[in-house]
Amino acid sequence: xxxxxxxxxxxxxxxxxxxxxxxxxxxxxxxxxxxxxxxxxxxxxxxxxxxxxxxxxxxxxxxxxxxxxxxxxxxxxxxxxxxxxxxxxxxxxxxxxxxxxxxxxxxxxxxxxxxxxxxxxxxxxxxxxxxxxxxxxxxxxxxxxxxxxxxxxxxxxxxxxxxxxxxxxxx
Amino acid sequence: xxxxxxxxxxxxxxxxxxxxxxxxxxxxxxxxxxxxxxxxxxxxxxxxxxxxxxxxxxxxxxxxxxxxxxxxxxxxxxxxxxxxxxxxxxxxxxxxxxxxxxxxxxxxxxxxxxxxxxxxxxxxxxxxxxxxxxxxxxxxxxxxxxxxxxxxxxxxxxxxxxxxxx
Numbered sequence: 001x002x003x004x005x006x007x008x009x010x011x012x013x014x015x016x017x018x019x020x021x022x023x024x025x026x027x028x029x030x031x032x033x034x035x036x037x038x039x040x041x042x043x044x045x046x047x048x049x050x051x052x053x054x055x056x057x058x059x060x061x062x063x064x065x066x067x068x069x070x071x072x073x074x075x076x077x078x079x080x081x082x083x084x085x086x087x088x089x090x091x092x093x094x095x096x097x098x099x100x101x102x103x104x105x106x107x108x109x110x111x112x113x114x115x116x117x118x119x120x121x122x123x124x125x126x127x128x129x130x131x132x133x134x135x136x137x138x139x140x141x142x143x144x145x146x147x148x149x150x151x152x153x154x155x156x157x158x159x160x161x162x163x164x165x166x167x168x169x170x171x
Numbered sequence: 172x173x174x175x176x177x178x179x180x181x182x183x184x185x186x187x188x189x190x191x192x193x194x195x196x197x198x199x200x201x202x203x204x205x206x207x208x209x210x211x212x213x214x215x216x217x218x219x220x221x222x223x224x225x226x227x228x229x230x231x232x233x234x235x236x237x238x239x240x241x242x243x244x245x246x247x248x249x250x251x252x253x254x255x256x257x258x259x260x261x262x263x264x265x266x267x268x269x270x271x272x273x274x275x276x277x278x279x280x281x282x283x284x285x286x287x288x289x290x291x292x293x294x295x296x297x298x299x300x301x302x303x304x305x306x307x308x309x310x311x312x313x314x315x316x317x318x319x320x321x322x323x324x325x326x327x328x329x330x331x332x333x334x335x336x337x
Binding site: 047112 | 176177181193197
């Protein structure tokens with residue numbers, strides 16, 4: 001019926017949790033993008049976007065977990081940008097045959113993370129969301145804007161590519 | 172189900188403090204963000220018993236424009252930067268004991284006109300009701316007009332000593 005515009009409560013909710021949230025957001029980015037400069041940029045982007053989003057929706061529940069969700073979107077955007085810029089250079093690189101996926105042994109997580117950094121960006125992004133962040137495939141698909149089937153295919157190929165790089169060891 | 176070996180890649184967030192200079196600079200940026208754009212002008216709500224009559228009056232007599240009329244009990248009008256909400260008293264406005272707001276009273280919006288005499292003459296010709304005759308106040312000449320529901324509207328014309336923030 002009537003319009004009820006309430007003035008928002010004073011004090012920005014993002015600023016209020018800034019000191020608690022900052023190391024979490026930066027701690028999310030740094031190991032995932034492997035560059036302090038990129039991690040700083042994405043951290044700043046995350047907080048600026050969060051402030052804008054919280055103002056658009058004063059009912060938003062501003063928590064550290066929510067900010068990490070915003071951060072994950074920023075990471076996806078970042079890799080998409082990078083992938084667009086590199087398209088043409090690297091687009092042809094992938095014509096996977098290996099659909100078999102015989103990961104058997106325990107993974108050396110450090111070596112696997114190092115191997116991950118050498119994959120193409122779409123593969124790296126898919127594996128990051130699926131395994132580093134532990135998202136279900138459906139959520140990975142949502143982030144990537146792909147179908148479930150397409151995401152599953154991407155993940156299978158990415159796993160195979162990771163395995164090759166992982167087994168080659170350091171270049 | 173056996174676990175997926177790639178689950179070993181799981182990377183829970185370990186908090187890492189960024190460079191203090193970066194942390195301080197980002198906080199400054201966040202705090203310097205401008206406050207959300209407040210509506211430029213003021214919003215006033217008037218209660219009216221007949222919405223059609225009120226909308227016609229404000230639009231035809233006083234130069235308001237109808238922005239929204241989404242229901243038979245609510246309209247949103249604009250005059251410059253003043254947003255006027257017209258509501259027919261109904262349940263959402265009731266107090267806990269059921270009391271409904273009523274039109275009327277003495278608080279009012281105040282609209283500036285350049286020639287008060289001419290404005291009053293024209294309004295009277297079109298049948299508008301006034302509560303009084305033009306009177307001289309402090310730094311203004313003013314008169315009290317009534318809308319069809321009986322809400323007062325002050326019309327004023329600046330005179331010597333008039334002030335508003337420039």
